[in-house]
């Protein structure tokens with residue numbers, strides 16, 4: 001069957017399609033029905049089933065002949081460590097940590113926050129939670145204490161599992177002071193913390209609250225897998241929305257298992273036993289779906305890579321890892337390739353490595369620019385597949401289903417909708433648009449298994465953010481078009497979310513931080529184009545009347561404030577002081593026009609603009625930073 005047959009078979013009988021895929025999962029109680037629409041437009045999948053994620057990701061492979069296969073390959077050029085963990089070893093590690101959590105009272109439904117860098121123990125922690133039905137929430141290490149505190153107050157974890165430190169090029173990032181600061185700042189306090197001490201910077205433990213990773217496991221019985229209902233949350237992952245308050249995306253257990261398992265062959269074209277590598281971070285959705293769960297559920301070996309595409313030690317690191325570990329399919333963000341291309345424009349470093357094991361490169365997380373795709377294709381000599389999805393969906397909305405049928409690549413398009421997704425382009429009134437016309441990208445409800453059923457503790461926000469603008473549809477927040485052949489093109493966000501090095505960030509969240517500076521009367525943050533990171537945030541500050549402090553001092557302070565409040569990952573380094581912000585007569589800041597001016601693009605003067613002269617002031621200010629070139 002080709003792609004079209006598979007897609008049509010799903011469309012003809014969506015429930016039958018997913019019940020068929022569900023056969024690949026080991027259920028404690030198999031589902032009798034796929035879709036539960038009793039609360040439409042809120043949908044759930046496989047609600048009457050009982051199943052355990054960890055059993056499917058680990059134990060069943062030990063029982064079915066993969067005990068000695070590597071489950072995890074750890075390759076850390078930043079510390080010089082390489083290691084392998086078999087499925088049998090992984091089971092012992094996970095059951096041991098799960099036992100320690102259970103012995104301290106963590107049970108099904110309790111939340112556990114995980115704050116760890118790219119070490120295998122991060123996956124062990126995630127799987128240990130799934131083993132006992134606890135709901136984990138991984139927080140990315142590049143976020144500051146305040147962001148961690150916000151997540152602690154929202155998820156209300158019984159426990160936090162953290163590493164003592166992460167390692168960035170040229171510096172050790174001590175996680176423990178960030179963790180302590182976050183717990184101090186949060187209103188909710190966890191009952192205990194499990195700390196994984198790394199030799200690069202062990203930390204002091206808080207007596208009565210912190211317990212060492214290994215000490216916690218001494219004398220406790222390993223925990224067995226606890227079956228949970230199909231709609232039990234497997235995890236919560238916070239992502240950026242329009243405001244500074246992150247959205248807690250809920251991942252349902254059964255749909256997650258079924259959908260991810262299906263994608264491993266259909267999209268990534270790997271068979272059980274193959275090595276799969278996603279160079280991302282466990283703090284992001286790519287890390288959840290394709291460093292941890294997807295490959296392990298499917299019986300693949302996953303690579304945990306602690307390093308950067310360049311500088312650890314150089315731009316050949318990816319080639320070395322692919323050849324050394326026999327990687328079949330490789331997934332990363334376009335920004336990583338832009339970084340490699342910048343350091344090694346001719347791609348000469350690849351010549352020292354045999355990467356003939358590799359079948360394809362998969363890119364996602366941000367728009368893949370044609371230059372980068374063409375460069376990667378030429379240098380690596382494998383197909384490059386762009387694919388489009390979001391934290392909310394957890395797996396591909398549109399991609400090239402290479403394991404079913406590799407469709408012709410059209411550069412600039414992540415290819416076609418996957419089974420499960422009826423993707424449509426809508427105009428402002430919610431009417432479907434013609435091929436080639438630009439509009440809002442929406443998905444007809446219900447979304448497929450594995451996608452978010454709601455937001456954690458925020459059902460109203462879920463409805464308002466995703467289901468209200470276009471009744472009967474899920475609003476993706478992206479704009480784009482579909483061509484005559486059904487190929488999708490993703491052009492821009494329709495909200496104030498920007499994408500910096502594949503990381504999704506809220507300009508609204510940064511504005512909240514800038515506005516809190518005592519000298520700032522008003523501000524705006526926009527995303528400007530950047531050759532390496534895709535976009536970079538840029539702040540515009542209007543100072544309070546009478547404030548005569550040197551502008552560069554205030555700018556330095558706000559840059560530090562964003563780093564301290566949101567974290568280094570925001571990459572907020574550009575800000576400028578202006579007298580006024582361009583607004584409509586009703587007072588709405590014209591951020592879209594500011595972006596166009598900064599990027600040197602043409603724009604149409606909006607009829608509703610209050611004072612067009614302000615745009616010249618903005619242009620001049622941008623030129624002082626080297627932007628807004630004609």
Ligand code: COA
Nearest residue numbers: 141142166168173280286333335336339365501502568569
């Ligand atoms: N813990 C602490 N700090 C972190 C961190 C972590 N886990 N991850 C990133 N940071 C810090 C970085 O050290 C950097 O700090 P700096 O301002 O002091 O230099 C800052 O956050 C920005 O990091 P990053 O966006 O990674 O930029 P970079 O300049 O260090 O590297 C690239 C640039 C292109 C090499 C890098 O962005 C990259 O490889 N990105 C991969 C994209 C990716 O995996 N995206 C995930 C979605 S698929």
Ligand code: AMP
Nearest residue numbers: 364365366367387388389390391490504
């Ligand atoms: P995140 O939830 O962090 O994965 O970010 C999801 C958003 O990143 C999407 O809504 C898009 O705006 C953007 N994005 C992800 N993948 C792609 C892609 N292949 N092409 C264009 N934009 C993408």
